[in-house]
Amino acid sequence: xxxxxxxxxxxxxxxxxxxxxxxxxxxxxxxxxxxxxxxxxxxxxxxxxxxxxxxxxxxxxxxxxxxxxxxxxxxxxxxxxxxxxxxxxxxxxxxxxxxxxxxxxxxxxxxxxxxxxxxxxxxxxxxxxxxxxxxxxxxxxxxxxxxxxxxxxxxxxxxxxxxxxxxxxxxxxxxxxxxxxxxxxxxxxxxxxxxxxxxxxxxxxxxxxxxxxxxxxxxxxxxxxxxxxxxxxxxxxxxxxxxxxxxxxxxxxxxxxxxxxxxxxxxxxxxxxxxxxxxxxxxxxxxxxxxxxxxxxxxxxxxxxxxxxxxxxxxxxxxxxxxxxxxxxxxxxxxxxxxxxxxxxxxxxxxxxxxxxxxxxxxxxxxxxxxxxxxxxxxxxxxxxxxxxxxxxxxxxxxxxxxxxxxxxxxxxxxxxxxxxxxxxxxxxxxxxxxxxxxxxxxxxxxxxxxxxxxxxxxxxxxxxxxxxxxxxxxxxxxxxxxxxxxxxxxxxxxxxxxxxxxxxxxxxxxxxxxxx
Numbered sequence: 001x002x003x004x005x006x007x008x009x010x011x012x013x014x015x016x017x018x019x020x021x022x023x024x025x026x027x028x029x030x031x032x033x034x035x036x037x038x039x040x041x042x043x044x045x046x047x048x049x050x051x052x053x054x055x056x057x058x059x060x061x062x063x064x065x066x067x068x069x070x071x072x073x074x075x076x077x078x079x080x081x082x083x084x085x086x087x088x089x090x091x092x093x094x095x096x097x098x099x100x101x102x103x104x105x106x107x108x109x110x111x112x113x114x115x116x117x118x119x120x121x122x123x124x125x126x127x128x129x130x131x132x133x134x135x136x137x138x139x140x141x142x143x144x145x146x147x148x149x150x151x152x153x154x155x156x157x158x159x160x161x162x163x164x165x166x167x168x169x170x171x172x173x174x175x176x177x178x179x180x181x182x183x184x185x186x187x188x189x190x191x192x193x194x195x196x197x198x199x200x201x202x203x204x205x206x207x208x209x210x211x212x213x214x215x216x217x218x219x220x221x222x223x224x225x226x227x228x229x230x231x232x233x234x235x236x237x238x239x240x241x242x243x244x245x246x247x248x249x250x251x252x253x254x255x256x257x258x259x260x261x262x263x264x265x266x267x268x269x270x271x272x273x274x275x276x277x278x279x280x281x282x283x284x285x286x287x288x289x290x291x292x293x294x295x296x297x298x299x300x301x302x303x304x305x306x307x308x309x310x311x312x313x314x315x316x317x318x319x320x321x322x323x324x325x326x327x328x329x330x331x332x333x334x335x336x337x338x339x340x341x342x343x344x345x346x347x348x349x350x351x352x353x354x355x356x357x358x359x360x361x362x363x364x365x366x367x368x369x370x371x372x373x374x375x376x377x378x379x380x381x382x383x384x385x386x387x388x389x390x391x392x393x394x395x396x397x398x399x400x401x402x403x404x405x406x407x408x409x410x411x412x413x414x415x416x417x418x419x420x421x422x423x424x425x426x427x428x429x430x431x432x433x434x435x436x437x438x439x440x441x442x443x444x445x446x447x448x449x450x451x452x453x454x455x456x457x458x459x460x461x462x463x464x465x466x467x468x469x470x471x472x473x474x475x476x477x478x479x480x481x482x483x484x485x486x487x488x489x490x491x492x493x494x495x496x497x498x499x500x501x502x503x504x505x506x507x508x509x510x511x512x513x514x515x516x517x
Contacts, residue, residue: 008111036112043324078192088137143334143425160184230453251290261469334425
């Protein structure tokens with residue numbers, strides 16, 4: 001994709017990902033969207049000229065909703081909302097997240113119900129195309145009345161305030177505008193509110209997290225399949241006849257993926273074995289990983305709806321006689337996203353839980369019936385082997401359990417209790433992102449342990465083949481880290497395999513096998 005046209009109605013998940021990660025994609029406002037944008041902006045001007053009392057246009061915000069703003073101050077009101085609301089704290093968002101926020105916000109405004117002027121919206125799009133990326137602190141949103149603080153930081157550079165990254169350098173927005181030969185925008189009525197009042201931060205962060213979650217689920221399947229080979233597991237539990245009787249989509253798909261990954265493997269035990277079934281962490285991979293996949297798809301569905309939703313307030317409509325009317329509502333409330341992202345982080349936490357238990361099974365000789373040496377090392381005692389890798393996985397899994405506490409179960413009133421119930425969806429989005437980051441490391445540890453364990457299996461059964469998919473994953477791991485014969489500095493190897501997982505290289509190496517099934 002070389003360019004993207006925004007019309008407010010047809011933005012896709014994949015479009016946002018493309019713009020987030022590829023600064024060469026040019027974003028344009030669709031010609032079909034412009035008449036409605038102009039019409040709504042003219043309606044706002046008419047409200048001001050007619051001295052009508054309209055929330056956020058001729059009144060203050062939040063608890064100041066009853067304070068009438070004089071006509072000569074309505075533009076200053078919009079400037080003030082940006083400078084007063086830009087009070088975010090914490091680490092700055094990375095460039096892909098900020099680009100995702102910008103394109104989603106532009107698409108929302110393109111529907112023409114927000115009252116923003118065409119030139120203001122096009123300036124936001126110009127920033128994307130020129131690579132002027134606002135610095136946005138990640139914390140400060142309550143997830144109701146929109147993501148006010150993050151979006152205020154996003155919008156500040158439009159008026160020449162705040163900081164940006166431009167040409168790879170962080171600088172004051174005023175300096176970047178001079179270099180780009182752009183004057184600051186002077187906001188008009190409703191524009192500051194339109195830019196800041198919406199669920200855009202939650203949506204953008206949730207979208208990028210869902211993308212990472214999709215890749216890590218697939219990688220977790222690969223790690224689990226390699227662990228099954230290392231532990232001499234059986235394929236019986238993945239028989240399609242079992243999953244047809246409980247027809248959850250994710251469960252059936254994971255079982256199918258496991259069969260593909262392990263096809264032709266000589267490291268799994270046959271049906272003649274007296275050991276007829278495995279522990280739950282192996283036998284129930286389709287049921288657990290599949291339910292997690294279904295939870296991810298629910299979150300994606302909510303986010304896809306939000307991409308083409310108008311989430312500010314108040315909103316501008318036109319009646320059958322083409323007369324403008326303005327309606328106040330609550331589309332800025334992040335509850336749909338908060339619940340979905342809470343569900344996602346709970347699901348992904350459990351993916352870490354089951355992976356960590358497989359790691360424990362790989363390193364504990366009593367847990368794997370002495371199939372593998374204790375802690376996957378020769379000369380145990382002198383060597384600690386992979387003992388501490390399980391500690392790290394356990395620490396990360398435990399942290400995820402804390403992070404998975406539902407943010408949406410909390411609400412702290414704000415703005416003099418006018419905004420008396422909030423979603424905390426921004427916290428849910430940030431916690432979900434951290435859960436995924438921890439999970440990538442847990443799955444990387446499982447891959448590292450499983451590859452080591454497979455080598456011990458192959459010592460006893462030289463020449464045996466791995467599965468069609470697991471063999472590719474094993475070979476990729478061994479291209480980057482060796483079999484560990486004795487204690488050494490493990491963290492460089494751990495960092496290497498974490499990079500393979502977080503960059504989705506393991507998933508990419510094996511994806512063709514899975515996709516062909």
